[in-house]
Amino acid sequence: MSDPKMKFLVVDDFSTMRRIVRNLLKELGYTNVDEAEDGVVAMQKLSAGGIDFVVTDWNMPNMTGIELLRAIRANAQIAHLPVLMITAEAKKENIIEAAQAGASGYIVKPFTAATLAEKMAKIFEKMGKG
Amino acid sequence: MSDFAGMEDLLQDFLVEAGDLLSGVDNKLVDLERNPHDLALLNEIFRGFHTIKGGAGFLNASELVTLCHLTENLFDKLRTNEMQVTPDMLDVILGATATVRSMFGDLERSLQPGPATPQLIEQLKQALAGQLKGNSAAPKQTAAQAAVSVPAVAGGETEPDWNAYYQAVTGVEPVTGNLPVVDTTAESDEPHLNETVAEQIIQAAVGRRTTDKPGYQGPAGGRREGERQRDNSIRVDTSRLDQVLNLSGEIGLTKNRLTALRSDILNGKNDTDTLHALDLAVSQLDLLVSDLQNAVMKTRMQPIGRLFQKYPRIARDLARSLGKDVEMVLEGEETEIDKTMIEDLSDPIIHLIRNAVDHGIELPGERMTMGKGEKSFVKLEARQEGDHIVIVVADDGRGMNPERLRAKALEKGLISDEEANTMDERQSFNLVFLPGFSTANVVSDVSGRGVGMDVVRTNIQKLNGSIDIRSVQGKGTEFIISLPLTLAILPVLLVCLEDQPFAVPLSMVREILPIDPKEVQELGGRATMVVRGEVLPIVTLAALLGWPQQRVPEYGVLMQSAEQSFVLAIDSFAGREDAVIKSLYDFRPKGVAGVTTLSNGQIVLILDMKELLGSMGEQRVATRAQLLLEGQIAAAA
Numbered sequence: 001m002s003d004p005k006m007k008f009l010v011v012d013d014f015s016t017m018r019r020i021v022r023n024l025l026k027e028l029g030y031t032n033v034d035e036a037e038d039g040v041v042a043m044q045k046l047s048a049g050g051i052d053f054v055v056t057d058w059n060m061p062n063m064t065g066i067e068l069l070r071a072i073r074a075n076a077q078i079a080h081l082p083v084l085m086i087t088a089e090a091k092k093e094n095i096i097e098a099a100q101a102g103a104s105g106y107i108v109k110p111f112t113a114a115t116l117a118e119k120m121a122k123i124f125e126k127m128g129k130g
Numbered sequence: 131m132s133d134f135a136g137m138e139d140l141l142q143d144f145l146v147e148a149g150d151l152l153s154g155v156d157n158k159l160v161d162l163e164r165n166p167h168d169l170a171l172l173n174e175i176f177r178g179f180h181t182i183k184g185g186a187g188f189l190n191a192s193e194l195v196t197l198c199h200l201t202e203n204l205f206d207k208l209r210t211n212e213m214q215v216t217p218d219m220l221d222v223i224l225g226a227t228a229t230v231r232s233m234f235g236d237l238e239r240s241l242q243p244g245p246a247t248p249q250l251i252e253q254l255k256q257a258l259a260g261q262l263k264g265n266s267a268a269p270k271q272t273a274a275q276a277a278v279s280v281p282a283v284a285g286g287e288t289e290p291d292w293n294a295y296y297q298a299v300t301g302v303e304p305v306t307g308n309l310p311v312v313d314t315t316a317e318s319d320e321p322h323l324n325e326t327v328a329e330q331i332i333q334a335a336v337g338r339r340t341t342d343k344p345g346y347q348g349p350a351g352g353r354r355e356g357e358r359q360r361d362n363s364i365r366v367d368t369s370r371l372d373q374v375l376n377l378s379g380e381i382g383l384t385k386n387r388l389t390a391l392r393s394d395i396l397n398g399k400n401d402t403d404t405l406h407a408l409d410l411a412v413s414q415l416d417l418l419v420s421d422l423q424n425a426v427m428k429t430r431m432q433p434i435g436r437l438f439q440k441y442p443r444i445a446r447d448l449a450r451s452l453g454k455d456v457e458m459v460l461e462g463e464e465t466e467i468d469k470t471m472i473e474d475l476s477d478p479i480i481h482l483i484r485n486a487v488d489h490g491i492e493l494p495g496e497r498m499t500m501g502k503g504e505k506s507f508v509k510l511e512a513r514q515e516g517d518h519i520v521i522v523v524a525d526d527g528r529g530m531n532p533e534r535l536r537a538k539a540l541e542k543g544l545i546s547d548e549e550a551n552t553m554d555e556r557q558s559f560n561l562v563f564l565p566g567f568s569t570a571n572v573v574s575d576v577s578g579r580g581v582g583m584d585v586v587r588t589n590i591q592k593l594n595g596s597i598d599i600r601s602v603q604g605k606g607t608e609f610i611i612s613l614p615l616t617l618a619i620l621p622v623l624l625v626c627l628e629d630q631p632f633a634v635p636l637s638m639v640r641e642i643l644p645i646d647p648k649e650v651q652e653l654g655g656r657a658t659m660v661v662r663g664e665v666l667p668i669v670t671l672a673a674l675l676g677w678p679q680q681r682v683p684e685y686g687v688l689m690q691s692a693e694q695s696f697v698l699a700i701d702s703f704a705g706r707e708d709a710v711i712k713s714l715y716d717f718r719p720k721g722v723a724g725v726t727t728l729s730n731g732q733i734v735l736i737l738d739m740k741e742l743l744g745s746m747g748e749q750r751v752a753t754r755a756q757l758l759l760e761g762q763i764a765a766a767a
Contacts, residue, residue, distance in 0.1 A: 013177075013181070014147060014151075014181045014184065014185060015143070015147055016140065016143045016144045016147050016148070016185050017181070017184055017185060017188075019140065019143060020140065020185075020188050023140075057184075059177055059180050059181070060177075061174075061177065088180060088183055088184045088187065109184045109187045109188070110184075110187030110188040110190075
């Protein structure tokens with residue numbers, strides 16, 4: 001499942017953060033990365049197709065990460081995509097909310113490439129089983 | 131040693147982006163003060179702190195994370211209506227943004243920021259717990275004491291003491307409310323800004339060292355490496371870069387066409403079709419090159435809003451420290467301007483705003499008696515007019531009194547009796563730009579030490595711009611800054627002295643007139659000419675350059691700068707050009723702004739008229755006899 005050519009969509013309104021995530025993904029060997037600055041742009045790119053994995057921030061203008069997650073899960077075409085949520089909060093209620101909305105994983109800022117690799121491995125493992 | 135080895139790129143990105151974000155937050159806080167229940171504002175401010183926190187985490191800037199985290203939590207409570215914004219709370223939050231900015235300053239110098247003052251953290255925690263104490267006298271006292279300790283630092287040549295600034299700006303109310311900032315020794319009843327306090331306000335809002343303020347004459351070496359790096363990076367819309375790419379591609383194609391035509395012609399093929407094709411290719415290249423120049427210039431253009439964002443906060447803080455109610459109105463924030471100019475405009479505009487708030491705007495009581503609203507407005511507007519950018523700083527205050535300005539300048543010995551008597555309103559207003567001029571009666575300790583306005587004008591002129599004043603007593607004052615779209619290309623007029631052409635900036639040229647010896651009159655030992663009722667001195671280009679004058683000049687160029695108009699006497703013209711200015715490597719003769727190459731390959735000096743006039747002093751003006759070479763002609767005859 002973890003094909004180095006798979007295409008990621010990194011969604012964050014803060015371009016520095018998109019760059020950080022992009023760099024971390026590169027460290028893990030994933031170089032095919034597209035970016036979106038909020039949920040609305042992300043949905044446009046997703047419906048155009050070709051994306052294999054979504055990494056999204058939670059807090060964004062226009063359409064938040066959790067709204068994006070719900071929109072993805074509600075769209076039959078892309079509902080199967082793995083979605084990794086990134087947030088600055090480790091609050092329990094947030095984690096539960098994300099899990100209930102169908103997040104594939106949840107990662108708290110700041111994180112290292114190792115943490116990201118670990119979370120992604122778990123997601124791939126789950127997907128392999130399912 | 132850098133604390134961010136390997137992360138410098140990321141750090142620079144973060145600082146640029148987070149800096150913009152923070153300016154936005156500051157601005158929204160000022161709005162919030164007026165609309166404390168605006169949910170959209172609360173959400174945006176919350177997200178601002180949240181985003182900065184997220185980025186800071188990756189840079190391991192834990193103290194910045196802590197501070198943003200607390201502030202963000204406070205806004206979370208505010209936006210969920212768990213709490214209401216109070217003025218005290220807002221002061222604490224503004225203190226927090228000032229500290230965040232100081233921390234950005236540390237990061238810029240590649241240092242991990244130290245913790246915020248325990249006092250600020252404590253107040254944020256109190257606010258979070260809903261127990262923020264009213265502004266007791268104690269913390270204010272601390273802030274004031276800290277403020278007192280700053281001037282020694284600000285005046286010194288060494289790095290400002292950041293700790294002093296920290297303490298000064300992170301007190302409950304850094305510079306606001308009822309701080310003892312009002313100078314009671316002033317002759318007028320009007321309170322004026324304390325230099326130190328004003329400096330702190332600007333420092334807190336802009337996040338720069340005092341050494342960067344206008345008028346600072348010290349060595350520029352104080353600027354750190356990181357800051358220079360930051361200055362050098364620019365964010366460009368990719369569509370603009372694509373356009374550059376497209377055009378250079380097309381130029382490449384045209385070049386290929388020309389190469390083919392060249393070999394045809396060299397091989398003796400010179401029929402009409404070939405020449406026509408050559409003509410076509412050259413015209414096309416001409417068009418493409420000018421498009422490319424434009425497109426490249428556009429990559430340097432930035433919306434001026436990024437600069438404007440800082441000002442509402444500064445205006446608010448300055449106004450509050452004077453007990454005035456000022457709202458800043460921004461217009462034309464989308465107007466685009468060359469990035470280098472944005473940086474160089476920052477300080478002059480701060481100064482004009484500070485001037486408007488301090489001198490222009492009346493106290494609320496005075497406004498009421500004048501039949502004006504208690505609240506006053508300072509407008510900052512940008513717009514493009516032709517090939518110029520116009521920036522206006524306007525207040526609705528008391529306006530300027532030309533008579534008082536003249537009397538003051540006379541008293542200070544800046545102008546003579548005669549000059550004072552012949553001055554019109556506009557010239558009187560322009561007196562404020564003279565070095566050493568100040569309308570404030572008190573010289574010590576209060577605003578208006580005479581540094582500032584002259585530096586403002588010098589800085590604007592360095593950008594090939596001009597500044598003008600319009601003022602109506604009782605209604606308000608407008609400062610109008612006019613700037614060229616770009617610094618790279620300067621339209622010039624080519625004037626000749628004997629056979630040597632020189633370039634003068636076209637922006638100063640009003641008109642060109644023949645010099646008729648019969649119309650040259652002598653007034654007070656100077657050759658003058660009457661142009662539409664206005665008596666103008668004649669200055670010969672030969673005298674300006676220190677050349678011997680060989681013949682009677684035939685033409686006069688009516689030149690106008692902010693402070694004076696005069697007729698520049700020259701021998702002939704060589705036309706006008708859009709000069710691409712090249713500076714002389716490593717040396718700069720007085721009065722020469724740079725050089726340019728003409729279409730025929732000739733190299734021409736671009737003259738800096740202001741500098742030439744300045745260096746000549748009074749002797750620049752010839753007598754009628756000198757100008758017309760009367761003695762010599764008589765001798766020859």
